[in-house]
Amino acid sequence: MAGGVERAGGPxxxxxxxxxxxxxxAFRKQVERNLNVCLKCGLHFPLTVEQRLVIVADRGxxxxxxxxxxxxxxxxxxxxxxxxxxxxxxxAAAGRYDAVATGVCEIEHxxxxxxxxxxxxxxGSMGVVVGEKLAxxxxxxxxxxxxxxxxxxxxxxxxxxxxxxxMQMAKVVSALARYRExxxxxxxxxxxxxxxxxxxSFAMLGDLNLAxxxxxxxxxxxxxxxxxxxxxxxxxxxxxxxxxxHGMVDAIVTRRKLRPALATLLALLGHCDKGRARHRPxx
Amino acid sequence: MxxxxxxxxxxxxxxxxxxxxxxxxxxxxxxREAARPQTLDYVERLIDEFFEIHGDRRFADDDAIVAxxxxxxxxxxxxxxxxxxxxxxxxIKRNFGRxxxxxxxxxxxxxxxxxxFVLPLLTFIDTQGAEPGVGAEERGQAEAIARNLELMAxxxxxxxxxxxxxxxxxxxxxxxxxxxxxxxxxxxxSVITPEGCAAILWREASPDKVAAAAQALxxxxxxxxRLGVIEEIVEEPPGGAHRDPNQAARMLGEAIGxxxxxxxxxAPQVLRRQRERKFAKIGDKFVAPxxxxxxxxxx
Numbered sequence: 001m002a003g004g005v006e007r008a009g010g011p012x013x014x015x016x017x018x019x020x021x022x023x024x025x026a027f028r029k030q031v032e033r034n035l036n037v038c039l040k041c042g043l044h045f046p047l048t049v050e051q052r053l054v055i056v057a058d059r060g061x062x063x064x065x066x067x068x069x070x071x072x073x074x075x076x077x078x079x080x081x082x083x084x085x086x087x088x089x090x091x092a093a094a095g096r097y098d099a100v101a102t103g104v105c106e107i108e109h110x111x112x113x114x115x116x117x118x119x120x121x122x123x124g125s126m127g128v129v130v131g132e133k134l135a136x137x138x139x140x141x142x143x144x145x146x147x148x149x150x151x152x153x154x155x156x157x158x159x160x161x162x163x164x165x166x167m168q169m170a171k172v173v174s175a176l177a178r179y180r181e182x183x184x185x186x187x188x189x190x191x192x193x194x195x196x197x198x199x200x201s202f203a204m205l206g207d208l209n210l211a212x213x214x215x216x217x218x219x220x221x222x223x224x225x226x227x228x229x230x231x232x233x234x235x236x237x238x239x240x241x242x243x244x245x246h247g248m249v250d251a252i253v254t255r256r257k258l259r260p261a262l263a264t265l266l267a268l269l270g271h272c273d274k275g276r277a278r279h280r281p282x283x
Numbered sequence: 284m285x286x287x288x289x290x291x292x293x294x295x296x297x298x299x300x301x302x303x304x305x306x307x308x309x310x311x312x313x314x315r316e317a318a319r320p321q322t323l324d325y326v327e328r329l330i331d332e333f334f335e336i337h338g339d340r341r342f343a344d345d346d347a348i349v350a351x352x353x354x355x356x357x358x359x360x361x362x363x364x365x366x367x368x369x370x371x372x373x374x375i376k377r378n379f380g381r382x383x384x385x386x387x388x389x390x391x392x393x394x395x396x397x398x399x400f401v402l403p404l405l406t407f408i409d410t411q412g413a414e415p416g417v418g419a420e421e422r423g424q425a426e427a428i429a430r431n432l433e434l435m436a437x438x439x440x441x442x443x444x445x446x447x448x449x450x451x452x453x454x455x456x457x458x459x460x461x462x463x464x465x466x467x468x469x470x471x472x473s474v475i476t477p478e479g480c481a482a483i484l485w486r487e488a489s490p491d492k493v494a495a496a497a498q499a500l501x502x503x504x505x506x507x508x509r510l511g512v513i514e515e516i517v518e519e520p521p522g523g524a525h526r527d528p529n530q531a532a533r534m535l536g537e538a539i540g541x542x543x544x545x546x547x548x549x550a551p552q553v554l555r556r557q558r559e560r561k562f563a564k565i566g567d568k569f570v571a572p573x574x575x576x577x578x579x580x581x582x
Contacts, residue, residue, distance in 0.1 A: 066572075074510070074569040075501045079484040097573065128566035135563060157452075157474045159483065162500045163512055164566040166452065166474040170460045171562045173432040178559065180433075197474070199425035200453040201432055219424040219453070220415030224479075228416045238420060246421050 019043055035255040044212050044255060046192065049101045049116045052151055056259050057105035057114070065104065066136055070097035071129040075162050083160040086122065094121045098129035099154070102137040104146070108263035110270065113141035115150040117198070119191075124154030126198055127161040131168025134202065135175035138186075142179045147270040148186045149262065152203040156196015169201035176202055185269035187262065190217045190240065190249060204248070208265060210258075211240035211249045218243075305469075307497035311477060313469040314449045315411075318525040320532065321380075322349050322364030322407040325447065328532035329539070330355055330362060338389060342422060345386030346377040347410070350393045355405065356540050358547075361397035363390045363458055364407030367448070381414040384427035387457050391427075394434040401551075403441040403543055406458040411476055413454030428457040435460035436562070439555045441546035443539055446470040446504075446513070447524075462558045463514040463542050466504040467535065469523050472512070473502035512565055515542075 188206025367380030444461030
């Protein structure tokens with residue numbers, strides 16, 4: 001099951017972590033060596049963008065695109081605090097300007113265009129910047145004849161940007177539809193959680209959709225769904241395992257197996273040869 | 284290419300009898316008005332020889348979405364729209380206009396028909412959102428909506444999307460990827476319902492908070508025109524479309540006809556490209572590299 005990792009209390013907090021699934025306390029370094037997967041129960045802890053890159057990208061191959069692209073508050077949105085203030089705080093905490101990092105890297109010597117959503121940044125929500133960066137990524141991947149890989153982790157559209165955030169779904173999918181014509185593979189990796197407007201756009205449209213174990217994947221939030229039914233929702237509701245059973249994802253891939261799995265799939269689908277993608281139109 | 288509304292921009296700033304402007308939440312209430320004309324009311328008045336089609340060929344038929352082919356102004360068209368229902372019985376039958384995946388997959392069939400038989404596509408948007416149920420999730424609500432977005436984006440035929448009531452979230456967007464989006468003056472279109480927004484942001488859906496959320500979301504037709512999401516606001520009869528459905532249909536029909544005639548002169552690839560550009564542009568003026576942003580965007 002996907003979930004949080006808790007810090008063990010006390011002065012040893014930096015050294016030890018406690019699994020939120022099975023409550024096992026383990027040495028932090030050991031958990032990190034295990035790709036932030038619980039040593040006992042296999043729970044996949046949330047990852048930062050940088051941690052994901054370490055897991056899948058060849059060392060030193062990552063080059064970021066549009067790193068300095070940022071947005072403003074288009075609606076003048078204020079709830080408890082102004083959206084501008086929320087954005088500033090998220091930027092300071094995350095060290096990036098919005099909820100996705102896009103770029104190019106190599107996965108076992110195969111060049112790919114890659115997008116990694118950052119759930120820590122306002123729940124990975126998609127506003128105009130995320131939409132623009134992902135649309136540009138597909139355009140770049142098309143121009144450079146590269147396969148595309150996106151790590152999805154998002155609660156959905158960014159409410160504070162109103163209708164503009166909703167429209168980013170159509171924007172990214174339009175760019176994807178154009179990219180598709182090049183017969184280059186797009187692999188969508190559904191991480192915990194992938195819901196709402198992100199699930200209902202590019203996330204579910206991979207040529208192949210791979211899920212992380214235990215990830216929550218779905219359209220509506222659990223609380224909203226619970227209101228529509230008198231029965232208690234099953235424990236695995238909207239979990240990757242349940243989606244696999246219902247035919248909504250192609251495979252569940254553990255973190256340890258992800259990099260070889262991606263390399264295999266890119267080789268099989270990508271017509272890739274040591275980082276040089278060749279376009280072969282259908283005869 | 285884009286025309287301003289014929290009757291000028293003031294038509295949308297509908298006021299109360301005492302001269303007070305409608306608030307956002309008042310527009311939402313008008314958009315949800317039970318008597319407000321829905322897809323089938325416009326079909327009856329604007330489409331000849333309408334032949335409704337049913338089913339997604341996978342699971343079921345979904346009454347929350349009406350789909351079919353017919354003639355508009357004598358020309359064959361494909362049509363998809365949400366139907367909320369007017370009476371309690373009809374509302375239940377139609378799941379209050381909240382489609383399940385099979386509804387979107389029925390719509391997908393019509394999008395494919397439109398492409399295959401070169402039919403212009405008309406869509407009518409009128410839903411609070413897609414059904415958030417256990418079955419809907421298990422049958423792939425997210426995938427069904429996502430697939431519709433992609434199918435619409437690829438169409439090489441004219442697509443005129445009309446927001447006639449409440450456009451709610453992804454469940455509305457699945458019918459909205461048009462070359463143009465027309466919006467009736469009292470319709471609204473939002474990423475989330477004001478109630479949902481208030482519940483998330485303020486953890487309470489009291490009338491005050493819901494009204495504040497409606498205001499903050501900028502969901503009215505004039506807001507969407509300013510934000511560059513829609514192309515035209517279609518005027519309604521005084522007091523709203525429900526006061527005179529025939530007149531509302533005439534006004535909407537005039538706008539649809541005008542856009543259809545214009546779009547029908549475009550080459551197939553141009554139609555697709557133009558739609559792609561329309562959506563690529565939405566929101567892009569609020570994005571810039573940081574160095575530029577400081578000077579350009581932050582005033």
